Amino acid sequence: MGRRADDGWTEEGLHVMPRKRPAPEPATGWLDEEQQRAWLAYIKVQLRLVYEMNRQLQADSRMSLADWDVLTALGASESASLTVTALAAQIGWERSRLSHHAKRMAGRGLVELATANSDRRATEVRLTAEGRVTLERAAPGHVELIKRLFFGGVPRELLDPLSTALESVYANLLAHGSLPPPDSLYADGAAVDAVRGAGDGAGAD
Amino acid sequence: MGRRADDGWTEEGLHVMPRKRPAPEPATGWLDEEQQRAWLAYIKVQLRLVYEMNRQLQADSRMSLADWDVLTALGASESASLTVTALAAQIGWERSRLSHHAKRMAGRGLVELATANSDRRATEVRLTAEGRVTLERAAPGHVELIKRLFFGGVPRELLDPLSTALESVYANLLAHGSLPPPDSLYADGAAVDAVRGAGDGAGAD
DNA sequence: GCGGATTACGTGACATGTCAAGCATAAGCC
DNA sequence: GGCTTATGCTTGACATGTCACGTAATCCGC
Numbered sequence: 001m002g003r004r005a006d007d008g009w010t011e012e013g014l015h016v017m018p019r020k021r022p023a024p025e026p027a028t029g030w031l032d033e034e035q036q037r038a039w040l041a042y043i044k045v046q047l048r049l050v051y052e053m054n055r056q057l058q059a060d061s062r063m064s065l066a067d068w069d070v071l072t073a074l075g076a077s078e079s080a081s082l083t084v085t086a087l088a089a090q091i092g093w094e095r096s097r098l099s100h101h102a103k104r105m106a107g108r109g110l111v112e113l114a115t116a117n118s119d120r121r122a123t124e125v126r127l128t129a130e131g132r133v134t135l136e137r138a139a140p141g142h143v144e145l146i147k148r149l150f151f152g153g154v155p156r157e158l159l160d161p162l163s164t165a166l167e168s169v170y171a172n173l174l175a176h177g178s179l180p181p182p183d184s185l186y187a188d189g190a191a192v193d194a195v196r197g198a199g200d201g202a203g204a205d
Numbered sequence: 206m207g208r209r210a211d212d213g214w215t216e217e218g219l220h221v222m223p224r225k226r227p228a229p230e231p232a233t234g235w236l237d238e239e240q241q242r243a244w245l246a247y248i249k250v251q252l253r254l255v256y257e258m259n260r261q262l263q264a265d266s267r268m269s270l271a272d273w274d275v276l277t278a279l280g281a282s283e284s285a286s287l288t289v290t291a292l293a294a295q296i297g298w299e300r301s302r303l304s305h306h307a308k309r310m311a312g313r314g315l316v317e318l319a320t321a322n323s324d325r326r327a328t329e330v331r332l333t334a335e336g337r338v339t340l341e342r343a344a345p346g347h348v349e350l351i352k353r354l355f356f357g358g359v360p361r362e363l364l365d366p367l368s369t370a371l372e373s374v375y376a377n378l379l380a381h382g383s384l385p386p387p388d389s390l391y392a393d394g395a396a397v398d399a400v401r402g403a404g405d406g407a408g409a410d
Numbered sequence: 411g412c413g414g415a416t417t418a419c420g421t422g423a424c425a426t427g428t429c430a431a432g433c434a435t436a437a438g439c440c
Numbered sequence: 441g442g443c444t445t446a447t448g449c450t451t452g453a454c455a456t457g458t459c460a461c462g463t464a465a466t467c468c469g470c
Binding site: 116 | 447448449451465
């Protein structure tokens, strides 16, 4: 990771509306003032937060946000083991990406790969003892970071409106997003998701 | 580009709180319910949105979100030309990343690179005619996407609370984030930012 | 103006992600 | 059983990003 954004960001360049046009909102035009304000705030938080999370994980636990997502999902499963497809769906990745990444993590001893007994085609990604320890050691710090950086700035009374707003945005995304599968993963009701949650059972210092 | 997340996401695995512990909130513990709700919503929107933006830009204009950020920032500058450092600061990248990326974009004719006259050390990244056309053609669709996917789901009355909440989060991020520069960019008050804005002067359909 | 910081970049090696194929096992079907 | 299809992954080539370092142009005191 690495990146950096000093202390402030100018609004200039983020222009989500024309620099000239005074139009009130052509329906199919630019973002109006209220929208632009929300959009800028959203984008800035997003970029900064990803940077911070990556950095903290890297510094404290020598792992990337990607590693965290994988370990977290595995740690959450009962058997601490999931097939590539299931795990990929869980964290929203493409299988090939996970295939590559899992192999690297296996190289570092965080997980191990083995052909499944039930289905010889399937590969099980299993959390190793070392992987679990790593995860449990990293969890507290990550949760702490989120509480500090994200929630430290949200007034209690805005928490509910924030959730509500984001939830509607998400619902809308699901309803109107495109999403033709990159592969042909995720059958009908496949449970996708489970991502970047903060923390996992155990751990804590 | 490429990824996919079917229709829904399970909450399972996102676990931002322990699976057992009943603790009310150990101060240095896990996220409480309200926080977890907001966090899950935030993460899900973030992942999905990035996926959608990348996809739309790729499909409609053969460009990545990264290309968009670069073109957008250049398009916003008066001279349609910025030095590598300035541009990197604008969009929040590391200079080396921009260096690599700009070279590729130059290969595709979207920008051109030239040593600055004023400072022989500096390299100017300039928007080419083709680059501008590409940007202006892509802008409407991108803005449209954001209005549809993001704002299509936000009830008007929640827009202000949403902005306020995100702005406080951002302010908090600036105040408590780490951020030791990856390089030693950004002198003191350097205006950093300007990112992924949607749209640019001109364009429109 | 000379020598040592500083600043602005470019590079090379390597980590990560994406895409298009390819391979093996499983399922269906007759 | 033997074929055709579907499923589950892995690979290889290549696009992108990150890091550590190297080089050239400026700036600063003296």
